Amino acid sequence: MVLKLVYYGPAMSGKTTNLLSLHDLLAREGRGDLMVLDTADDRTIYFDLLPFFLTAPSGLKIKVKVYTVPGQVRHDATRKAVLQRADGVAFIADSQTAQSANNFASFDNLEKNLALVGLDIERLPLVVQFNKRDLPDVVAEEDILRTWGPTGVPVFTASALNSWRVVETFGALAGLVYDAIDGRCRLGAVHGLQRDAFVRRLTVRGEE
Amino acid sequence: MTGEVARYVVGEERRLADILSDADVVPIIRGVLRVGVTEALIADAAGTTLWREGSAAAGGIAEELPLYLEGEEVGRLLVRGEGGSLRDVALLMADLLNTLVVNNLKRMLTTEAHSAVVDQSYGELLDTNRRLARSEANYRELAEHLEQKVEERSRELKQAYLRLLEQEKMASVGQLAAGVAHEINNPLGFITSNLYTLQKYAARFMTMLDFYRTTFDKGYDCKVIALQAAAKWREMKLDHVCSDVEDLIVQSIDGAERVRRIVADLKGFSHVDETSGGEVEINAEIDRALRVMEHYIPRDAELVRNYREIPAIAGNPALLGQAFLNIIQNAVQAMPSGLRLVIDTSCGGAAIRVSFADNGPGIPAEVRNRVFEPFYTTREVGKGTGLGLAVVYDVVTGYGGSIEVACPPDGGTIVAITLPLRRE
Numbered sequence: 001m002v003l004k005l006v007y008y009g010p011a012m013s014g015k016t017t018n019l020l021s022l023h024d025l026l027a028r029e030g031r032g033d034l035m036v037l038d039t040a041d042d043r044t045i046y047f048d049l050l051p052f053f054l055t056a057p058s059g060l061k062i063k064v065k066v067y068t069v070p071g072q073v074r075h076d077a078t079r080k081a082v083l084q085r086a087d088g089v090a091f092i093a094d095s096q097t098a099q100s101a102n103n104f105a106s107f108d109n110l111e112k113n114l115a116l117v118g119l120d121i122e123r124l125p126l127v128v129q130f131n132k133r134d135l136p137d138v139v140a141e142e143d144i145l146r147t148w149g150p151t152g153v154p155v156f157t158a159s160a161l162n163s164w165r166v167v168e169t170f171g172a173l174a175g176l177v178y179d180a181i182d183g184r185c186r187l188g189a190v191h192g193l194q195r196d197a198f199v200r201r202l203t204v205r206g207e208e
Numbered sequence: 209m210t211g212e213v214a215r216y217v218v219g220e221e222r223r224l225a226d227i228l229s230d231a232d233v234v235p236i237i238r239g240v241l242r243v244g245v246t247e248a249l250i251a252d253a254a255g256t257t258l259w260r261e262g263s264a265a266a267g268g269i270a271e272e273l274p275l276y277l278e279g280e281e282v283g284r285l286l287v288r289g290e291g292g293s294l295r296d297v298a299l300l301m302a303d304l305l306n307t308l309v310v311n312n313l314k315r316m317l318t319t320e321a322h323s324a325v326v327d328q329s330y331g332e333l334l335d336t337n338r339r340l341a342r343s344e345a346n347y348r349e350l351a352e353h354l355e356q357k358v359e360e361r362s363r364e365l366k367q368a369y370l371r372l373l374e375q376e377k378m379a380s381v382g383q384l385a386a387g388v389a390h391e392i393n394n395p396l397g398f399i400t401s402n403l404y405t406l407q408k409y410a411a412r413f414m415t416m417l418d419f420y421r422t423t424f425d426k427g428y429d430c431k432v433i434a435l436q437a438a439a440k441w442r443e444m445k446l447d448h449v450c451s452d453v454e455d456l457i458v459q460s461i462d463g464a465e466r467v468r469r470i471v472a473d474l475k476g477f478s479h480v481d482e483t484s485g486g487e488v489e490i491n492a493e494i495d496r497a498l499r500v501m502e503h504y505i506p507r508d509a510e511l512v513r514n515y516r517e518i519p520a521i522a523g524n525p526a527l528l529g530q531a532f533l534n535i536i537q538n539a540v541q542a543m544p545s546g547l548r549l550v551i552d553t554s555c556g557g558a559a560i561r562v563s564f565a566d567n568g569p570g571i572p573a574e575v576r577n578r579v580f581e582p583f584y585t586t587r588e589v590g591k592g593t594g595l596g597l598a599v600v601y602d603v604v605t606g607y608g609g610s611i612e613v614a615c616p617p618d619g620g621t622i623v624a625i626t627l628p629l630r631r632e
Contacts, residue, residue: 004219032279035310046314047218051279063280065219077324081317082218 001185002063005173006083009092010099010106011043011071014131017160018092018169019050019068025167027206030054044070047082054201057192064174064202071106076113083110084117088125088177090169095130095138095157125176127154129169134159171203218317224252224275224283227312228305230259237261240287240301247288248301253281264288271298275305278313373599391470391503395463402456402463409453412444473499477529487520488528490560490627491553497532505540509547516554521629523607531603534596535564535623542568542621555629563624570615579613600625 007015016036023034032051036044052064069079083089091110093103114121130144141157148155154172158165178187178195187193228250237248237259247262247270268290275283285305287298419440423433441447477496498511505511539549543566550565571579580601597613600623604611609627616622 002219002221032276035279046317049219049278053280065278067218077322077328078317080324081320084217085219 001060002065003087003177003181004085005064005066005088005090005177006086007066007068007090007092008079008083008106008110009069009071010094010102011073013071013092013094013099013103013106014160015068015071015092016044016048018090018129018131018158018166019048019066021160021163021166022066022170023050025163025205026202027204030201030204043072044068045075046070046078052202054198056187058190060187060191060193062193066170073105073109076109079109080113080117083113083119086119086124087181088173089114089127090173091126091128092160093128093130095132095144096135097137097139100139123180125173125180127156127169127173127176129156129158129165131158131160133157133164134162167203167205171199174199174202219278222277222282224250224277224309225258227277227309227316228258232308232312233259233305234261236301236304240297243293243297244291245287245289245294245297247286249286249288250275250283250305251286252283258283262288269294271295273298273302275302275309277309373602388470388474388500388503392467395466399460399463399467402460406453406456406460409449409456412446412449415444416440416446477526477533486523486525488523488525489520490518490528490562491515493525493529494532494551494553494562497529497536501533501536501540504537506545506547508545509540509543509549512548512550514550514552518553518555518560519629521560521607521627527603527606531600531625532562532564534600538596538623539564539566539568539621542566558629560627560629561624562627563622565620565622567620570619570621571613573615580611 007018009015019034023031030053032053035049047070048068050066052066054062054064056062067082069075069082089110091107093099093107111121114124128148130139132138144155144157154176156165156169156172158169160166175195175198178198182188182195185191187198188195233250237250238261240248241262245262246266246268247260247264249260250258252258266288268288270286270288271294273285273287274281275285285298285302287294287301289297416437419437420433423436473496477500494513494515498505536549540547546567548567552561552563552565554561579597601611604625604627607627609625611626612624614622614624
């Protein structure tokens with residue numbers, strides 16, 4: 001079984017940094033190496049991939065592949081290719097007030113591309129992360145909560161650069177994905193893999 | 209957006225055989241065989257051999273290394289041979305193959321993304337082109353339609369205008385007819401009254417003649433007859449009757465002559481008896497117009513005719529007569545009493561010039577350039593149609609001529625017409 005999680009968001013919002021941070025934080029066992037496919041001036045052109053491998057008590061092998069999309073507007077075709085058949089999306093927003101318009105445009109682009117690849121944003125597991133909380137001049141947390149609270153979408157403030165709340169974001173998305181596929185794949189009932197165990201296995205922290 | 213999406217799905221499960229081809233692998237395997245490897249083998253995750261060169265028979269040690277696809281082991285590389293560098297050769301070959309896998313994946317994604325973008329752009333261009341072609345067709349149709357509509361409407365308007373001009377001509381003729389009827393009615397009135405009187409007189413003559421015949425038949429004496437006849441003569445006032453008869457007949461003949469002349473003028477003016485393609489005697493035509501307007505022109509009006517000799521020109525005399533009549537009518541309306549109308553005609557070069565100068569109040573400068581405009585009138589509503597000078601303009605330009613209206617500073621209006629001697 002393969003699950004595909006996608007880190008979406010505007011250019012320079014820290015999607016790759018999230019993956020790098022996850023790679024550094026999480027235990028070596030059960031995950032593959034981070035593949036960073038080509039960058040130009042530190043900007044993702046294709047995508048980054050961080051794969052996780054786990055086995056359910058039933059023996060079911062589960063691969064969780066976490067991708068980032070290129071954030072720059074011009075790489076829309078690649079974004080669509082990455083987004084196809086995604087099982088969950090983490091939207092990484094840039095907290096800086098100056099980036100609000102870019103966040104909005106990128107989320108709009110996400111909605112449009114989801115529709116294009118035949119995914120329903122209402123039903124797709126989705127978490128939002130407001131990254132770069134370490135920077136000054138960021139959107140107030142109350143404002144973020146006021147905006148996103150009513151949508152029911154889990155929102156995390158984070159600082160990927162400082163590895164702060166990166167694992168929480170990933171864990172929340174993993175939990176939502178479990179909820180979404182459990183009914184279909186009967187992970188708990190047939191394969192003996194409960195939600196807690198699933199999330200815990202994906203977020204085991206490595207030894208310091 | 210056409211919604212074109214790359215067929216390539218990032219993260220789709222792929223096997224090693226999907227990513228690597230003979231062209232990628234065979235040269236590498238052959239290359240390692242040349243540096244002392246006796247057998248090289250690549251198997252997929254299920255253990256199925258995909259590529260193999262050399263033979264295990266030669267013996268030696270085997271090095272086995274994993275091959276990865278998106279971080280996952282998808283196959284194994286086995287290298288058999290002798291020598292201390294075997295491990296290095298195996299590592300180098302595994303690195304080569306793994307790099308090939310990553311690069312091939314990138315190439316597949318790029319190619320797909322590229323063709324998706326190209327297809328989409330091409331599709332969008334085709335769409336745009338189709339839309340443009342469609343809207344161009346619409347515009348062209350609209351334009352053609354518009355032109356046609358405008359033509360139709362212009363034709364209708366022109367016809368309506370021509371009908372109105374005709375009506376205006378008819379209206380002038382109608383007014384003329386009313387005036388003429390009055391002119392004819394006067395002589396007809398006294399002619400009729402004279403005839404009634406003559407009827408009575410004739411009866412008295414009959415009575416007298418009857419008296420003579422009966423008395424002569426009875427054989428009366430001449431003296432008696434003479435006496436009785438004288439009494440009867442006196443009784444019937446035949447002296448007076450006899451002297452009156454002459455007057456009555458002269459008057460009636462005169463009246464009848466007047467009617468005949470009026471009818472002749474009218475016929476002459478309207479040129480009803482003439483076939484088309486006639487000739488126009490300008491001076492005679494102005495006189496005809498003046499004559500049929502005799503009743504209309506005030507008695508105190510002074511008419512000055514400065515006619516020069518003018519050759520006849522080809523054309524419809526009725527139309528020009530109508531034009532002259534309209535101009536004279538305007539002069540009379542401008543100056544109901546004390547009118548002095550000077551009519552000049554001359555011929556010079558290839559043109560005939562006719563001018564009508566009145567001593568009326570003139571035309572205000574601001575409306576002077578509008579007087580030929582159809583329906584433009586300064587008269588009260590219902591008093592003028594605004595077509596009088598439009599008819600004149602129509603007739604004159606129809607002759608290939610031109611017309612100008614000028615108002616000299618010392619008053620009055622001059623309508624000057626220029627007509628070509630020979631029409632194009």
